[in-house]
Amino acid sequence: MLNIDSLTVACGNRIVLEDLTMTIPPGEILAVVGPNGVGKSTLVRALSGVQPSLRGQVILDGRDLTRLSPMQRARLMAVVPQARELPGAYTVYQTVMLGRTPYLGWLGNAGRSDHTAVHQAMEQTHTLDLAERCVGELSGGEQQRVLLARALAQDALVLLLDEPTTHLDLQHQSNLLNLVRKLAQEKNLTVLMVLHDLNLASLYADQVALMVAGRIHAIGQPSEVLTSENLTSVYHVPVIVIPHPEYGKPLILPDGLVGAASKKLQAGIVPKVDV
Amino acid sequence: MKPHPYLLNLALLVLAILLSIGVGAVFIPPTTVARMLAARLAGFAIVPDWPESFASILFKIRLPHTALMLLAGAALGGSGAAYQGLFRNPLADPYLIGVASGAGLGAVFALTIRWPSEMLGMYTLPAFAFFGATLSITVVYSLARIGRAVPTTTLILAGIAFSAFATSMMSFLMLRANTELRRALTWLLGGAIMAGWKPVLAMLPYELLGLATLVICAHALNVLQFGEEQAQQLGLPIERIKLLVIGAASIATAAAVAFTGVIGFIGLVAPHVVRLVWGPDYRHLIPLSILGGSSALLAADMLARTVLAPQTLPVGIVTALAGAPFFLWILRRARTQAYW
Numbered sequence: 001m002l003n004i005d006s007l008t009v010a011c012g013n014r015i016v017l018e019d020l021t022m023t024i025p026p027g028e029i030l031a032v033v034g035p036n037g038v039g040k041s042t043l044v045r046a047l048s049g050v051q052p053s054l055r056g057q058v059i060l061d062g063r064d065l066t067r068l069s070p071m072q073r074a075r076l077m078a079v080v081p082q083a084r085e086l087p088g089a090y091t092v093y094q095t096v097m098l099g100r101t102p103y104l105g106w107l108g109n110a111g112r113s114d115h116t117a118v119h120q121a122m123e124q125t126h127t128l129d130l131a132e133r134c135v136g137e138l139s140g141g142e143q144q145r146v147l148l149a150r151a152l153a154q155d156a157l158v159l160l161l162d163e164p165t166t167h168l169d170l171q172h173q174s175n176l177l178n179l180v181r182k183l184a185q186e187k188n189l190t191v192l193m194v195l196h197d198l199n200l201a202s203l204y205a206d207q208v209a210l211m212v213a214g215r216i217h218a219i220g221q222p223s224e225v226l227t228s229e230n231l232t233s234v235y236h237v238p239v240i241v242i243p244h245p246e247y248g249k250p251l252i253l254p255d256g257l258v259g260a261a262s263k264k265l266q267a268g269i270v271p272k273v274d275v
Numbered sequence: 276m277k278p279h280p281y282l283l284n285l286a287l288l289v290l291a292i293l294l295s296i297g298v299g300a301v302f303i304p305p306t307t308v309a310r311m312l313a314a315r316l317a318g319f320a321i322v323p324d325w326p327e328s329f330a331s332i333l334f335k336i337r338l339p340h341t342a343l344m345l346l347a348g349a350a351l352g353g354s355g356a357a358y359q360g361l362f363r364n365p366l367a368d369p370y371l372i373g374v375a376s377g378a379g380l381g382a383v384f385a386l387t388i389r390w391p392s393e394m395l396g397m398y399t400l401p402a403f404a405f406f407g408a409t410l411s412i413t414v415v416y417s418l419a420r421i422g423r424a425v426p427t428t429t430l431i432l433a434g435i436a437f438s439a440f441a442t443s444m445m446s447f448l449m450l451r452a453n454t455e456l457r458r459a460l461t462w463l464l465g466g467a468i469m470a471g472w473k474p475v476l477a478m479l480p481y482e483l484l485g486l487a488t489l490v491i492c493a494h495a496l497n498v499l500q501f502g503e504e505q506a507q508q509l510g511l512p513i514e515r516i517k518l519l520v521i522g523a524a525s526i527a528t529a530a531a532v533a534f535t536g537v538i539g540f541i542g543l544v545a546p547h548v549v550r551l552v553w554g555p556d557y558r559h560l561i562p563l564s565i566l567g568g569s570s571a572l573l574a575a576d577m578l579a580r581t582v583l584a585p586q587t588l589p590v591g592i593v594t595a596l597a598g599a600p601f602f603l604w605i606l607r608r609a610r611t612q613a614y615w
Contacts, residue, residue, distance in 0.1 A: 048508045074510030081508070087363075087500040089555040098498050102510030108494025108558060154509070 001025055002158055002190045007056035009039075009046045016042050017214045020056070024207070026157070029184055029191040031205035033198055035235055039214045040194040044162045047192070048079045060158060060190075074102035077158040078151035082166060083143035088136020092146050095135050096122055099153030121152035124183060141172030148176070152183065159184070161193035165200060173197070177204040198252045202226050203244070210234060226250040280553045284566040288345075291573035295341040296333070298577050300585055303329055303337070335471060342475045343534060344576045344590075345569045348541055350482050350531035352568015354524035355542020356549075356561050357489045360496035361520050362425045365547070365605055369528040370539030372430060373411045373437035378525075378532035380441040381407025383448050397473055401481040404529035411437050412525055427606075474534040485527030489561050492520050496557040538591045540598020541572050547605060 002024045009017040017039045024030045032040050045051040047058055049070060058065040065073055078099070086095075099121065100114040110118075122128045125145045135143060144164055151159055161180065165173040181204055184191045195201045201208050202222040209219040210226075212234045218225045228241045231252060238255040293305045303311075307325050311333055314321040351369060358367035358374070369375045385403035390396035418433035419425050495516045498506045507513050531538070545567035549560055572590070575597065579588040 045504070050504050050507050070507050070512050071510040074508065079505070079508040081505055085502070087555065089550075090497075090500070091554075094497070094556060095501075098501065098509055101494075101498055104494065106491050106494065108497065150509075 001061060002192070003057070003059040004047070005057045005059065007043075007046060007058065008054045009042060009051055010054045011042075011051075015054075015214060017046060017053075020216055022207075022209055022216070022219055024190045024192060026188045026190050027185055028206040029181060029193065029204060030207040030209060031201035032192065032194045032209045032211060033196075033201050034211035034217070038211045040211060041162055042214075043211075044079065044160050044192075044194060047160055048077060049073050071102045074154060074156070076156050077160065078154035078156035080144070080147050080151045080159065080161040080164055082162055082164070083140060083147055084167075086135045086143060088134055090135050091131065092122075092127055092133055092135060092138070092149075093118065093131040095146055096127070096149045096153050099150035102154065117155060118149075118153050121149040124152060125149040125179065140167045141169070141176070144168060144172070144176055145179075148179070152187075156189075158190045158192070161191070163194050163196055166196060173200060180204070198226060198231070202249045202251065203247065222249055226252060280549075280559060280563055281566075284563055284570070287570045288566050288573075291570040291577075292341060292345065295344065295573045295577055296337045299332075299337065299580055301329070301332060303333060308333065339472045339475055340576075341573065342472075343478070344572050346475065346478055346482055347531040347535040347538065348545075348569035348572025349486065349565045350527040350568070351538065351541040351572065352545035352564040352566070353486045353489050353561055354527040355568070356546035356557070356564035357492070357496065357520055357524040358542070359546055360499060360557055360560075361517065361524070362430060363500060363502075364425060364427055364430055365608075366427050366431060366543070366602070368540065368543035369524070369532075370537065370542065371602070372434035373415045373441065374408045374525060374528050375532050375537045375539065376438040376441035376445075377411025378404040378408040378529040379537045380444050380448075381405065381410075381529070382533045383445045387448050387451070397477045401478060401526075401530045401533040404533040405481070405526050407441070408525040408529040408532070409522070411441065412521055416521075478530045478534050481526050481530035481533075485523045485525075485530065486565060488519060488523035489527070492516060492523065493557040493561045496520065496561075497555075500555070536589070536591060538572070538594055540594045540602065541568050541575075543605070544598050544601050545571050547601070 004020055004022045007017060007020040008015065020043065022030060032043060034040055042051060046053050047065070049066070049068075053066055056066075060076055063076070065077060068076070096118050097110060097114065100110060100117060101108075103114060104110060119128070122131065125148050127142070127145050127149050130138065130142060130146065135146060138146065148161075148164070159180075164176055164180070168176065177200060180191060180193070183189060193205075195205075205222060207220060208222045208225040210217045210230055217234055218230050226241060227250070228239050231239045231241070240253045240255045241250045242253065243249070244251045293308070296308055297303050297305055303325075307329070310321050311323075311325065311329065313319045314323070315330075315334070354374075355368050358369065358372060359365060361367070362372075369378075381403040382400055384407070385396065385400050388396070390399070415430070415433040415437050416425070418436070419430040421429060495506075495511055498509055498511050499513070499516070501509075503513050506516075528542075546560060546564040549563040549567055553559060553563060572594070575593040576590045579590040579593045582588060582593075
């Protein structure tokens with residue numbers, strides 16, 4: 001169980017995350033959504049210890065992660081970063097092996113258990129046949145799977161993903177998120193992922209946290225959070241929310257055709273918001 | 276199939292050592308060298324069939340000079356690889372980023388001091404060079420850093436600017452200390468002015484400390500290639516690692532500069548060739564660059580001694596003549612960074 005309790009982060013004098021509180025049970029996925037620049041990526045950086053927090057706690061099974069050394073934290077929490085600017089000459093196997101860093105000594109000599117963990121992580125992410133390829137030659141979807149494999153090799157309880165689907169096409173988006181969902185359930189992982197796409201968040205997450213200006217605007221099940229009222233006030237555009245024909249989860253459609261939207265605003269169909 | 280990295284590099288190094296010992300104003304064939312060594316060191320009863328002058332040439336000049344170049348090349352190769360890894364920049368080299376000039380400034384400063392004993396001066400020389408190197412890396416790094424990245428352009432520009440500053444400071448110091456001028460000047464031209472085994476012994480402890488630390492940090496350098504943020508998320512205490520690598524690379528550079536002057540491009544060329552052939556894994560890249568740096572500097576030194584014989588060129592001229600075009604080639608190549 002991951003408890004984030006009134007986490008506050010400052011960048012210089014500016015508060016960028018204020019009083020974030022959320023709880024993620026093991027095996028579940030929480031998706032963090034919100035407009036650009038509200039601090040979603042900062043949240044990942046703060047949870048993973050890259051950005052120091054001003055106050056608040058991140059409690060995992062009774063241990064405060066903010067008090068741990070990088071190595072101790074990396075054994076409990078793994079991050080899947082966005083796949084950009086990877087050092088292209090490393091092979092996939094070498095890259096995934098770096099996930100074992102918190103367990104390796106200074107010289108980085110891998111033992112049998114490390115190779116087993118790497119092999120397993122690559123099997124689960126279907127990257128085994130890429131093992132000897134260079135990371136730079138891979139497609140965006142493949143790179144993202146390799147980074148997921150590296151995070152799995154860390155054998156952590158918590159998985160943080162920072163916009164894992166941003167540069168992927170439709171097929172790779174759903175493949176990756178299905179994989180994350182399956183792994184979360186099978187390995188009982190606690191997953192927090194930052195997503196841009198509201199529909200993906202609705203479909204794949206157990207909980208959604210809608211952020212605005214460094215605070216949580218709403219948090220809960222997708223159907224409670226992803227309402228047209230919430231989304232319109234946060235994104236400042238009119239949206240239509242309809243139930244997904246198969247799963248009943250909210251499906252978000254923009255209602256922002258220029259002429260039509262302003263007419264609706266004038267007619268008072270959509271609540272007017274200050275931009 | 277790729278040639279075995281360590282076997283090939285060791286073979287090249289042995290060849291370079293043999294040639295370096297043999298080639299010069301008088302050629303001493305390797306077999307004679309072997310028999311002279313056997314007679315002198317192992318006490319074999321070999322009847323000398325070589326001229327008497329060979330003994331002093333070999334033991335007082337060639338062997339210590341070769342050892343000095345071997346150590347200097349190793350330090351430059353290893354620290355070059357480490358700086359490249361640390362800055363995640365293919366063009367980082369102790370010479371280009373101003374560390375060598377900084378170390379040079381420190382060393383010149385030490386040379387202008389009148390020490391109570393010669394040995395004291397010799398053993399503190401690398402320490403002064405290390406101080407200069409640390410100063411320069413601090414200045415260059417903080418000037419070149421933009422946000423969390425160290426772009427090539429600002430790194431090289433800051434390096435050039437600091438080099439210019441350090442070089443003029445060196446000239447200033449040398450002009451002021453008239454009596455010591457000659458000593459410092461010959462040294463500056465990249466010549467091992469201090470013959471014999473003393474500089475080798477003075478250099479060794481600093482060099483071993485620096486290079487051993489770099490070998491130990493190799494895995495951390497691998498992790499760092501994915502960026503500081505990811506490295507930290509993978510469990511690396513990056514601030515400590517960065518300090519350790521900078522310190523180790525600078526002390527190795529300082530040891531080399533203190534006794535052989537400012538020699539450029541070895542730290543650029545050796546790691547690049549290794550990386551091209553055997554890939555980016557720093558656990559092999561660092562040791563192989565150490566071996567390769569030695570071979571490269573020994574080869575350059577041999578050229579420097581023979582091209583205009585009996586005159587000896589400063590070895591820095593040879594490395595720059597060969598290294599500068601290589602630098603330009605990498606500069607063009609770095610845009611694609613296919614193998615980086």
